[in-house]
Amino acid sequence: MSPLLLRSSRRFFIRHPWQLGLTLLSIALGTAVMVAVDLANSAATRSFDRSIDVLSGPMSHEITAADGSxxxxxxxxxxxxxxxxxxxxxxxxxxxxxxxxxxxxxxxxxxxxxxxxxxxxxxxxxxxxxxxxxxxxxxxxxxxxxxxxxxxxxxxxxxxxxxxxxxxxxxxxxxxxxxxxxxxxxxxxxxxxxxxxxxxxxxxSRIQLKLTDAEAAALDDSLPAALQLEAYQQKQATFAEMTEAFRVNLAAMSLLAVLVGVFLVYNTMTFAALQRRQAFAVMRMTGASGGQLFRLLLVEAGALGLIGSAIGVALGMALGQGLLVLVSRTISDLYVEISPTQIDLAPAMVLRSVAITLFAVLAATLVPARSVARAAPVIAERRSQQETGGRTPWLLLSAGVAGMLASLVLIALSGQSLVAGFSALFVFVVGYSLCIPPLMLALLRGCEPLPLFRRSIGRLALRGVQSSLSRTGLATVALAIAVSATVGVGLMTGSFRASVADWLDTTLGSDLYVSAAADSQGERRLDTAWLKAANNVPGVSDVSTGSNRDLQINGETVRALVLGAARHSARGFEFIGGNPEAARQQFSEGRALIVSEPLSYRQGISAGDRVRVRSVTSGNITLPVAGIYRDYSSSRGMVVLPRLLYERHWPDRDVSNLGISLAADARIDDVIGALQALAARLPGDAEVISNRAIRDSSLAIFDRTFVITDVLKVLVILVAFIGVFSALMALFLEKGREFAVLRATGMTPGQLQRLVLSQAALVGLLAGLLSVPLGGVLSEILIDVINRRSFGWTMQSHFFPAIALEAVLLSIVAALLAALYPTRRIGTASLRDRLAGL
Amino acid sequence: MRGRITHLARLTALLLTVLFAACDNRTAEDSMAVGDALGGIAATGFARADSPRQFVFPGDHAAHPDFRNEWWYFTGNVEAPDGDRLGYQLTLFRIALAPGSPESQSAWATHQVWMGHVAVTDVATADHRHAERYARGAAGLAGQSMQPFRVWLEDWQIRGDADGSFPWTIDVDTGEFALQLTVDPVREVILQGDKGLSQKSAAPGNASYYYSITRLATRGEIRIDDSTRAVSGMSWLDREWSTSALGNDQAGWDWFSLQLDSGEDLMVYRLRKTDGSTDEHSAGAWVDAQGVSETLQASDFSLREERFWTSGSGRRYPVAWTLETGGRSPTLRIEALLDDQEMRTSVRYWEGAVRIEAAATGEHLGRGYLEMTGY
Incomplete structure (x- = not known):
């Protein structure tokens, strides 16, 4: 690379410090989000692995009992x-x-x-x-x-x-x-x-062993059914597998930040090429080859990528510590208790992040670099050619539509693969983003007849945006994608929350619950006197019993609820597919168990199937499945057994909780008081909880789970905002001369500022409007593909107009904020200085 | 009688040896310093061997948990049908960490700890294997019971009839090697010392209760790795329980249990003081062909080292000796059947099968076992 060329590019960036700084910042943020999520994910897994390592010490296996003893x-x-x-x-x-x-x-x-x-x-x-x-x-x-x-x-x-x-x-x-x-x-x-x-x-409580594989296999075969042998390695593998969906989701969100960053780099590099079209033309005429210019742009991009990702890694470490708290809390809420430890930056992780960033940055630079290299020296000096791009809108549109279709095909063909689901999601986003510039053009044309754009400033603003589409287009795309992500995630969480709330209402059929506190073994057992005593409390019409167990279902340890239903089935189940009435009847007669949706999805269990269960009294048995029910309480899935069925195959009669239905005329506070008095009198610790309290705390956990999603959403928006800010600012600064002409032809600074702000608002509005359909589709993909493949959950999708409106407003505000600084400069710049440049 | 403190001395010195062996050779990770835990237990509160008692058999084959230490000590020389010679040792030690039993609801609660040492020597292949185990004397893990008669440390056990009468079986499997032997006395029990009270110093109570069976016909199987051989031969049993310990001026001892082809049995030991001299408590016992025993004083015999072997740990053991028995027998030359019969257990010592020859003619006179500690 010739030193002359390098010097010229250095000088260019030094003369455009804002552009340089903001580009670096957006690259850095993209990398930072990726590094932070990577750090938090690996620290969370490691923290679990370590806790198992500490627990296991030099031992390889442990024997535990179903009832803890x-x-x-x-x-x-x-x-x-x-x-x-x-x-x-x-x-x-x-x-x-x-x-x-x-x-x-x-x-x-x-x-x-x-x-x-x-x-x-x-x-x-x-x-x-x-x-x-x-x-x-x-x-x-x-x-x-x-x-x-x-x-x-x-x-x-x-x-x-x-x-x-x-x-x-x-x-x-x-x-x-x-x-x-x-x-x-x-x-x-x-x-x-x-x-x-x-x-x-x-x-x-536990027997630890150090076994060879052969010893373990032989022991496992001969162990009584009430005991289970598990390898510590298996625990770690299970944890990794269990939390994988969650971690993949976070990683995908972080890649979205990188994707948004890629658009910004593309935008910056295109713009930086445009700004230097004269310089490049001169270089070509003085002997620089197209290839040299191509390489120059790649070197510039590489340098930006390296510096940006270096800053990003540093930022990511700070951010990662914060994210780890959220990730650990969510994993503790959803899966197993882990305590957040230190994040630990592995060299491989740094290399991976820097490599992904560099790759993205270089890929984004390829198109502008190629067009610079291909431009003939003479043409390079003219700008209109590159500005409008001729027939590109149709090309973009068809490529975009093809991308979106490909994404749908990928979804249809990829079975349960989560990675394929995310790939489809990204392909769809890219496809849609290709369509954004042509769609914008169409929208702008559609706006022309509107009265607002007939007046002078409105028309000027419209034309201004149209004419600078090649510069604003990509910023708009970036903004639209970021905003659409918030729409998609917002709609998904909203739908999810509404489904969970519905489910809680169905499931929490009893008015009050009495739950045994965990004893020193972590076991929850209510004193045997509870059932009778609770039935005798005035105002109580019905009492159901529940016990939590871990059962081996088809060779996998699965949470089980043993339910002794009251006269009116105290717990509601929403059956999915099949014949709900028949399922309910089989269950209440104690003939079959029911399986939650995630377990059915993961193990491919349907109503009418039989599952292998390891029982204490009867050894290995198979039990029929009455139906599949909706459940959001565990992404691992669970089963519910009628007590009648359980007691046929297991000897223990312990009850962990009671569901209490109130008589119509009962006063809930009186009953709570009476039950609390019972709790104080009977041995063991027990808690009386209302239906409402459980619902509230469940939703609180739900909301806590999505805090991290919100944080990532904000980070993605931040990256996009910086992009829009830098793109618009560069655009408006570039347009200084044009504005000076407008001033000279009689426009006041105030009018000019209004013009710039209107243009910004228009860009924001368009980005916002275009983000809503993409957001809608994203939420559908998240709900039907990603969530289903991650957790096995299905849910009703809801559309929340407020979220769409918020997105449009967010987009406009972002664009307006980005325009503020250039506008202020227009107000203060001396007209003479500007015109002198002409 | 001074001579009868042998086994008490053995264990006590084993425990004392821990203190100086700890620095260099003890494999702390293996034993988790269990040896330390078993040494230095105060004698207060335990029963003492302070007067002669009436021994009753088979009742006294059972444990005497009021005393601090007790052991069942088997050594033996056996032969495979092809003439290959093998030796074996099995000792189950009971050690009370404190007098009495703890107050507890738990089946694991106990003051009794068991230590087991087992070894086998295959002369033809010059192969010496050994193993060590510890277990608490509770929860069925280790102990001694009478119905049926059993002394066991996990799956290592000595088992007899319901009342403890012979024959007994020895059943030990270390994974690497295994002993399955039936032992049946061909001699009566010998009460050592003063009718079984083995006084070790002038102070009353500084003694042990001690008896031996110097010949037990032995047959069964010995497995080393994958090779199992039928064997038969003769064993020696020592039983001793006590509370008091030896002084600190003893560095170790050399102990011989010898079965002569002519029908006599001879046990002698030399206690070595830290200054290298022979302790005056060194002693022995001569059992004639009719099974009548006679105590030997330190002056009744003399021992001389003839050849040394140095182990990998740097210990230099005398593995060949001459023994003068004051005219009771020709001068004996006693030599290890295999030089390396070192017990690399939490306390290191040498214990192994020996051959006995006439020093003058080289004529084969018998078989025995030799134990050397404190090297």
Whole structure:
């Protein structure tokens, strides 16, 4: 590359600092959003993986029980009869110390010997401590962090409140395990102490094992049905799989920011080429080849891309920390509890982001660079050729329509693939965006006869926009896409929320619910006296029971609700397809279970099918499916079993919650009072919640889930806004001379400012109007394709005029704001200076 | 009787050895410093061996949990049908971490901890394998029961008839190797020391209860890796329980259990003090062909190292000896059947099968076991 050419481009950008700065900013923001989402996603996954790593330590598998309690004999059988030596019994639970809940883990330290644990052996179990763990009543080893919090030291005594009263614990040792150290991150006790303190004689919470694949397979085959063996790796894989849809959705949103950025780069580079048409013509005439100019533009774009993405990575790290909080909260709400950790910028991630940005920027520059390279030196000096582009509108329109059609075909052919769904979405956006310039032209022509545009300023504004379409067109496209994304996402969330609200109304058939608080095992069990007592409360007409279980359905652990329906079925289910009446009847007669929509979608289960279930009493059985019901409570899906059916195949009779219907004349507050009195009297903790409270908290979680969507939406708009701002500003600054002529022919500064603002408003209006249909289609794709493929949910789509109106206003405001600075300059610039340039 | 403290000394020194072995060779990650936990337990509150008692069999084969330490100690020399010689050792140790039992609802609660050492020597292939295990004496993981008679540490076990009478079976599988042996005494129980009270110093209570069966006919199977062989031969059982410990001035000992072809059995040990001298408590026992035993004082025998072997850990063990028995037998030359029979357990020591020859003529006189600690 000739130094002369490079110098010329450097000088160009230095002389246009706003253009340079804003372009860099839009590239940086696009990259930043992408990096931030990437960081937050990977940190969230890693945080889960780490928590599993900490939990598993050097072990590979764990055995848990459906009801949370493993008979301790199982452990002896594993160790003595099956000769599985790398086996560890754990008793876990929570106690309260000074009002704070603390985790206790009890194990047999002697089980740890001979396991070749190496560096992963838990610290703090040496010598005297090991001995006193067994001999000292209430002896515990606590991590230093907790010791510091509690202000206690070795030899001190603690009083803890437990499920079964109070316990005196004696601190035998204080360990300083690294963060997330296996076993030693909690209050560690001998297994006997833990059973005593937690009130769990005879039972284990978990058995950890280190198994080979063959051992695991053999063990799995022979394990009693009430127990399940799971590989920790499998847990991590399941988490990754479970949250994948969510993470892909976020990544797609972040790519949208990049896409918008690409339009802006295209716009900037086209514009920068136009601005330098004379300089380029001169260069060509003084010997520079078309190829050199082509490369020059690519180098410029590459430099912009590199600098912009470097800033973007830095910005993204800051943004990522914030996003991580939102991502973690959403994953905790929807899937499993994770605690946000630090984001961790991996070199691969940086490279990927920079590469995507560079690729996008260079691709966006190809078209303007090629047209610069192809222009003959003479023609290069004329501008009209490039401004209007001849027959391009028809070309663009047909290419655009073809793109949109291709997108629909892709949707139809791609089955359940989420990535294909997003690809289709992007193809559709690109297709539509190709149509925007011709559509704008058409709209502008359509506006001509309108009275508003007959008057001088209106007509000038209209003509001005028409004539500069090649410059404003792309900015408009960018703005329209960004705005359409907000429309699409807004409509989708709105529809989703309305569907969830409807579903909550159907599902929450009871007026009040009594729910058992989780005990130290995380199990929810209501005292057996509850059912009768609740039935006897005046004003209660009906009581249904519910229990939450984890069942193995077709080899997969699935949440199950065991429902003991009252006389009037206390919970409503909206059946999808099939025969709802027949389904209801089969269910209430206890003949079949019902399957939620996401599970049916994922496993391909239909009404009338049978599912394989691992039961405790009857071993492996198959149960008929009465129907598929709408459910938004879990994207993993769940099943509901009538209690009659459950009790035939499982021995436990525990109830986790009651649904209470009120008599017509009952006063809800009185009933709540009576139930709360019961809760205070009966053993165990239970909470009385109204139908309304559940509905509100469910919707609150729903809204929280979409906070991150809103944040990303704002970021996309921000990128677009910067683009429009820079495009319009450059345009108006460029038009300085034209404006000077207008001033010279008698236009006042005020009139000129009004003209510029009208042009901006017109661009904004057009972008806004054009964004609405795209937004509508996007919301349909999001609802019917993306959501369905991500979560298995179907929902009613709703159109909210307010969201469309908001979009148009947003677009106009963005355009007007972008025009403010140039307008102010027009007002203050000296006429003579401007004309002197002529 | 000074001589009868052997096994008590063995365990105590094992535990003491931990303290100085810890720095260099103990594989801390394997044992999780369990050895430390088992040493230094205060004697207060435990029963003491302070006067002769009436031994009752098979009742006394059972555990005596009021005492701090106890063990069932088998060594044996056996032969495969093709003439290949093998040796084995199985010891189940019971150690009480504190007197009494804890107050608890939990089936896991206990003060009793069990340690197991097992080893097998295949002379033909010069192969010595060994393993170590720990378990708490609760929740069915380890313990001793009478109905049926059982001493077990997880799936390692010694099992007998319902009342504890012989024959017993030894069933141990480490995964790598396995012992399945039936042992049946061909000699009566020998009460060591003063009718089974083995006094180790002048202080009352500094003693153990100790008996041996010096010959048990043994047959069964030994598996090493995938090769299982039928074997038969002779074993030696030592049973001892106690509370008191030895002093700190002992560095280790060399212990011999010898079965002579002529029908006599000989047990001698030399206690080595930290200054290298022989402790005056060194002693032994001579059992004649009729099974009548006689105590040997330190002055009744003399031992001399003839050849040394240095292990990978740098320990230099004397693996060949000559033994003078004060004219009870010709001078014996005792040599390891395999030099490397080091027990690389949480406490390192050497324990292995030996051959016995006449020092003068080289004539084969018998078989035995040798244990050397504190090297």
């Amino acid at each position: 493993i008979a301790e004999d199982v452990y002896r059988t594993l160790r003595l009869d099956r000769r599985l030596r790398r086996t560890l019994p754990l008793v876990e639970g929570r106690i309260e110390i000074n009002g704070d809940s603390q985790e206790v883990v009890g194990t047999d330290p002697f089980a740890l010997t001979g396991m070749d644990l190496g560096a992963s052996a838990p610290s703090g179990l040496e010598g005297d401590t090991l001995r006193t763990l067994l001999t000292e009543p209430g002896g515990v080893v606590i991590p230093q962090s907790l010791a510091r919090t509690l202000g206690i030291g070795k030899g001190d005594t603690l009083t803890a409140t437990t499920n079964v009263g109070t316990a005196r614990l004696r601190v035998l040792a204080i360990t300083d395990p690294g963060p997330g150290s296996w076993l030693a991150d909690r209050i560690l006790a001998d297994i006997a102490t833990a059973q005593d303190v937690l009130g769990k004689p005879g039972s284990l």
